Amino acid sequence: MAHDRIDTDPATARRLWNDAADAYHHFVETGLDYYRTDLHGPALLDACGDVRERRVLDLGCGQGWFTRQLAAAGAQVTGVDWSHGLIEHARAIEEARHFRAGELAGGVTYDVLDAADIATHFAPDTFDLVTACMSLMDMPSPGAVLAAAARLAPRIVFSIPSPVTDAPHRVWKRDASGTKLALEIDRYFDATTTVMQWNMKRLVHHFATVQYRYTLEQWSRMIEDAGLVIARLREPRPSEAAIAKRPELADAARLPYFLIVDACRSRAA
Ligand SMILES: C[S@@+](CC[C@H](N)C(=O)[O-])C[C@H]1O[C@@H](n2cnc3c(N)ncnc32)[C@H](O)[C@@H]1O
Structure with a gap:
């Protein structure tokens, strides 16, 4: 995945996701996104706890894999x-x-909606839980979305790329045989807006989307300003069984690739 440093506006970000819809759908639904199927997806579901009969709003749901x-x-x-x-x-x-x-459709409801508009679209406390699977960092104003989510439900659980390793400069240093020695990371504090090129070898169709990058401190500040407190952070690691099935996941046992945030309304909110 390459990151080009090009500033873009929300309309462009939305257009790029529309343009990418078929390619992204293919990537996720054909199982090529094994970091999701074997690592961060199960970890996010586990972080949500028992959701039976809970009313859940899934933000930036894409084609609904996590939904x-x-x-x-x-x-x-x-x-x-x-x-x-x-x-x-x-x-x-x-x-x-x-x-x-053999049933009628209706198990999941989907709406085309900018997450920035959820507070006007849904009444306060419509939901028990708000989730966002790898989507908040793709939204132009995640802080405002978190604040709106806090009015709709008492708890939000979301996953993002780990701000620690998802730095603007991120290069694996290798030895002569190609073995990965260490991940070189730099410019952590550059909170950049980038056009991310989804051009990994395993993708059949390449595409580009906008990603807004924030540091850990900025995420923590957005959560606090939204009237939420962090109940728990998780840094999912692949199990040995997952690595045996997908050796590519081994890197994620060395370094945090994903961060899962479980946050609740603060008493003061
Ligand atoms: C990396 S994809 C994740 C999709 C899905 N949650 C999944 O796990 O496959 C990010 C998603 O966020 C959506 N998104 C970005 N900004 C949004 C916004 N402001 N409102 C609603 N959706 C948004 C994109 O359209 C895209 O579907």
Whole structure:
């Protein structure tokens, strides 16, 4: 994954996600995103705890991979995303799922919605839990979205790339045989807006999206300003079984690649 340092506005960010809808859908739904299927996805679901019969809002749901995980665990889920293309994929998957099960569609509800508008779209306390699977860092104003989420539910659980290792300068140093020696990281404090090129070898279709990068301190400040307190942080690591199945995951046992934040409304809020 390469990062180009190009500033872009929210309209461009939304357009890029719409343009990427088919490619992203293919990437995730064909299992090529093994960091998700075998690492951060299960860890995020585990962090949510028992969601049976809980009303959950999944922010930046894309084509609904995590939304369906929540539904399968028994939650009543609404998924929202600002990309029409991704929500079309989400609805198509949902219809096919229910068609196969011989039921009417309706297990998950999807809306095309900018997460910046959730507070005007949903009444306060509509949900028990708000989730965001690898999406808040793709939103132009994650602090405002967190504040809005805090009005809709008493708890938010979200995953992001670890700010520690997802630095603007990030290069694996290798020996002559190509073995990874150490990850060189620099410019941690550059809170940049970047166009991320999804051009990894395993991707069949390449695409580009905008990512807004923040430091740990900035995330913590956004959470605090939203009237939330951090209940728990998790840095998921692959199990030995996961590494045996997917040797590529071994790097994530050396360094934190993802951060999961479990935050609740503070008493003062
Ligand atoms: C990396 S994808 C993750 C999608 C999905 N949660 C998943 O796990 O596959 C980031 C998602 O955030 C969505 N997104 C970014 N900014 C948004 C916003 N302001 N409102 C709603 N969705 C947004 C994008 O359209 C994209 O679907």
